[in-house]
Amino acid sequence: VITLVKRGDDWKIASLAPKPGSNPKGDNPGPRVQLLRTAREAVDAYLQAIDDGDGPAFCGLLSRRYAVKVTGDPQIPDPIGHCVDEFQNFDWTDARKNAAGVKTAKVTRSGDTTIVRLTSGKRVLVKKYHSRWVIDDIKG
Numbered sequence: 001v002i003t004l005v006k007r008g009d010d011w012k013i014a015s016l017a018p019k020p021g022s023n024p025k026g027d028n029p030g031p032r033v034q035l036l037r038t039a040r041e042a043v044d045a046y047l048q049a050i051d052d053g054d055g056p057a058f059c060g061l062l063s064r065r066y067a068v069k070v071t072g073d074p075q076i077p078d079p080i081g082h083c084v085d086e087f088q089n090f091d092w093t094d095a096r097k098n099a100a101g102v103k104t105a106k107v108t109r110s111g112d113t114t115i116v117r118l119t120s121g122k123r124v125l126v127k128k129y130h131s132r133w134v135i136d137d138i139k140g
Contacts, residue, residue, distance in 0.1 A: 041133075042134070043124050049061060050095050050099045055084055055086075055090055056084050058083075063136040103118065121140055122140040
């Protein structure tokens with residue numbers, strides 16, 4: 001909230017204060033909070049890709065290792081590209097049913113892996129790959 005006062009023909013800032021009801025420290029989280037937030041956002045995007053039946057978005061959120069697990073073919077040199085090809089005509093009905101209403105519940109960090117717990121009870125292992133987060137496994 002900015003309070004202005006008029007001095008002659010000019011407006012001057014009289015005071016700056018946080019927006020009522022806001023948490024000014026929450027507006028600029030520390031690196032750990034931001035790290036956990038972006039890992040959660042990757043899982044949220046994964047769930048949204050399932051809901052949308054968006055194969056390229058779904059596959060683009062997977063690590064190479066998990067793409068191999070999802071497609072079941074360890075001999076493919078480009079597992080992400082193979083995943084995109086495989087999910088072009090995929091029937092998303094069962095996947096949507098299994099993901100219906102599932103949300104991210106809790107995020108914790110363990111070493112270089114971030115674990116995002118889902119309301120379904122499953123744990124999503126998320127790793128940072130270069131500058132982005134990827135789904136590396138789903139347990140439970």
